[in-house]
Amino acid sequence: MKVSWILWWILTVIELGSFITISLLLWFRDVDATGAIQTTELKWMSIGMIATLFIMPFLTQIVWLIINIITSKKMKTQQ
Numbered sequence: 001m002k003v004s005w006i007l008w009w010i011l012t013v014i015e016l017g018s019f020i021t022i023s024l025l026l027w028f029r030d031v032d033a034t035g036a037i038q039t040t041e042l043k044w045m046s047i048g049m050i051a052t053l054f055i056m057p058f059l060t061q062i063v064w065l066i067i068n069i070i071t072s073k074k075m076k077t078q079q
Helices: 002-028 040-053 055-078
Strands: none
Touching: 002 040, 002 055, 040 055
């Protein structure tokens, strides 16, 4: 069970770190790959699109967290 918690923490940190890194890269760029100048509204839209892509892994992490908690409680009651 301890391995599951360690993997959960590692993947959570990687997921959160990648989201923050990508969001910062999108926020601080002035011109995108097509040459369009990035306004504040376009930056928010880009970050919103990235956030929608990160929703599925985030929900998977939440389900995995719930499973880890339930399994940990069952193992504690058995001991």
